[in-house]
Amino acid sequence: MKAQMESPGFKGLSLAEVQEINAEMSHYENKMAASIEALKIVQKHRRWVSDACLVAVAELLEMSPAQLEGVATFYNLIYRQPVGKTVIHYCNSVTCWMLGAETIRERLCQYLNVKLGEISADGEYTVLPIVCLGACDHAPVVMVGNQLKLDLTDNAVNEILER
Numbered sequence: 001m002k003a004q005m006e007s008p009g010f011k012g013l014s015l016a017e018v019q020e021i022n023a024e025m026s027h028y029e030n031k032m033a034a035s036i037e038a039l040k041i042v043q044k045h046r047r048w049v050s051d052a053c054l055v056a057v058a059e060l061l062e063m064s065p066a067q068l069e070g071v072a073t074f075y076n077l078i079y080r081q082p083v084g085k086t087v088i089h090y091c092n093s094v095t096c097w098m099l100g101a102e103t104i105r106e107r108l109c110q111y112l113n114v115k116l117g118e119i120s121a122d123g124e125y126t127v128l129p130i131v132c133l134g135a136c137d138h139a140p141v142v143m144v145g146n147q148l149k150l151d152l153t154d155n156a157v158n159e160i161l162e163r
């Protein structure tokens with residue numbers, strides 16, 4: 001493990017990523033406990049987690065790629081495909097769905113000229129669904145980056161993109 005600390009990176013991960021992941025792992029007795037944070041670190045540097053990065057992180061954490069893939073799949077804010085600079089998550093759980101989430105998605109995708117999961121031509125946005133964001137009393141709700149947009153109206157596209 002010491003050799004990994006001294007290397008310029010690790011199997012495609014940058015030195016900064018490896019150092020941050022090692023620092024995170026040092027907080028836990030079991031390295032696997034750092035798996036979500038390790039994936040977040042890679043995502044912070046690259047916006048998404050490629051297969052190659054996932055394999056490298058799994059090796060650092062001494063777990064199998066399949067185990068780490070399971071974590072990445074469970075945690076729906078880890079992106080396993082490239083995304084735009086800002087990810088717009090629209091809540092498609094029941095309350096938001098009843099109050100127009102699908103219409104918001106349609107208008108947003110139409111405005112940005114993307115399908116779900118695609119990156120807009122300017123590289124700025126990706127639209128993805130997400131389960132309940134815990135703000136059902138303010139449905140319909142969208143999360144733009146880390147920011148919740150509540151009580152969206154017919155003017156949702158403008159409200160989401162703050163135009």
Ligand code: FES
Nearest residue numbers: 091096132133136
């Ligand atoms: S159903 Fe959308 S925030 Fe709960």
